[in-house]
Amino acid sequence: MIKPLIIVTGKNGQLGHALEILSPKFLSSFDFLFVDRNQLDLSQSETIGPFFEKYHPQYFINCAAYTAVDKAETEKELAYTVNATAVRLMAKECAKINCRFITVSTDYVFDGTASKPYTESDTTNPLNEYGFTKLKGEQLAIENNPQSIIIRTSWVYSAHGNNFVKTMLRLMKECEEIKVVNDQIGSPTYANDLAEAIMEIILQFPTLDSRLLTNIFHFSNDGIISWYDFAVAIQSLSGLNCKVLPIPSSAYPTPAKRAMYSVMDKQNFINQFHIPLKDWKESLHECLKELGYL
Numbered sequence: 001m002i003k004p005l006i007i008v009t010g011k012n013g014q015l016g017h018a019l020e021i022l023s024p025k026f027l028s029s030f031d032f033l034f035v036d037r038n039q040l041d042l043s044q045s046e047t048i049g050p051f052f053e054k055y056h057p058q059y060f061i062n063c064a065a066y067t068a069v070d071k072a073e074t075e076k077e078l079a080y081t082v083n084a085t086a087v088r089l090m091a092k093e094c095a096k097i098n099c100r101f102i103t104v105s106t107d108y109v110f111d112g113t114a115s116k117p118y119t120e121s122d123t124t125n126p127l128n129e130y131g132f133t134k135l136k137g138e139q140l141a142i143e144n145n146p147q148s149i150i151i152r153t154s155w156v157y158s159a160h161g162n163n164f165v166k167t168m169l170r171l172m173k174e175c176e177e178i179k180v181v182n183d184q185i186g187s188p189t190y191a192n193d194l195a196e197a198i199m200e201i202i203l204q205f206p207t208l209d210s211r212l213l214t215n216i217f218h219f220s221n222d223g224i225i226s227w228y229d230f231a232v233a234i235q236s237l238s239g240l241n242c243k244v245l246p247i248p249s250s251a252y253p254t255p256a257k258r259a260m261y262s263v264m265d266k267q268n269f270i271n272q273f274h275i276p277l278k279d280w281k282e283s284l285h286e287c288l289k290e291l292g293y294l
């Protein structure tokens with residue numbers, strides 16, 4: 001039996017890696033090809049067409065992105081090429097061969113001035129270059145492939161790769177006290193939970209088209225916290241001996257502006273796919289366990 005082929009970009013990133021670890025569970029239904037930048041470099045636009053001609057996938061999950069939020073302020077062109085131009089080309093190639101295109105976007109498409117969680121139809125207004133390029137990617141994907149699925153997520157972490165949780169654990173081992181901003185509010189996302197949600201969406205595709213009302217979905221773990229709250233939980237669950245102190249964002253300037261409130265409303269995702277969201281602390285617990293702290 002020939003199985004549908006799922007191609008996943010960004011295999012060495014947090015989400016791509018989580019999907020690769022999860023994939024053996026689905027091998028009876030799908031073939032997988034995980035690619036890194038050596039096999040498909042999204043900054044080399046001319047290589048995208050030939051890549052699709054070679055593999056002809058049925059599903060394409062784009063987990064690769066230019067994710068260096070601060071560096072994007074100076075590497076604008078590269079960030080745009082990877083996050084917008086390449087997304088346009090991949091979406092277009094998928095449309096040509098009737099391949100379902102899923103790409104991942106960010107809470108940073110919003111400006112953070114809201115006082116309640118952002119819905120998918122709320123006005124976007126990115127504050128930084130990274131958010132701008134990701135928003136352009138969303139728009140170009142839908143324009144070039146109306147069946148694209150865009151999953152906006154936030155504060156992604158996992159046992160693999162670089163992220164806030166691993167940075168905190170390192171600093172907590174090295175320092176007696178650390179200072180963390182307490183006025184940026186959002187929701188963490190454990191990459192393993194997002195990977196499971198994406199596979200569940202793919203399983204639902206055969207019955208999805210008739211009931212799909214929108215292209216964009218918000219996904220994160222459940223709960224609303226500050227980075228400081230997150231750091232306190234990391235400290236208390238890991239048991240590391242370090243004091244965590246709250247500071248305002250004004251005391252920690254960064255090249256890229258951050259939204260102060262980037263909580264997303266996930267009801268649309270829950271209604272559409274009937275996948276429950278895990279509580280952020282439960283998922284943090286799982287990640288710390290994977291890292292050997294529990």
Ligand SMILES: NC(=O)c1ccc[n+]([C@@H]2O[C@H](COP(=O)([O-])OP(=O)(O)OC[C@H]3O[C@@H](n4cnc5c(N)ncnc54)[C@H](OP(=O)(O)O)[C@@H]3O)[C@@H](O)[C@H]2O)c1
Binds near residue numbers: 013040042062152161
């Ligand atoms: N991390 C977060 O907090 C966060 C928050 C909101 C949304 N998101 C979105 O979620 C998705 C997954 O993020 P993540 O956390 O898994 O990101 P990540 O760990 O930074 O991984 C990004 C991946 O993209 C690859 N990549 C970068 N430039 C590339 C290029 N020119 N060609 C091919 N591959 C390239 C990287 O390859 P190398 O390993 O070779 O560098 C890496 O494997 C992204 O769309 C991101 O924008 C992330």
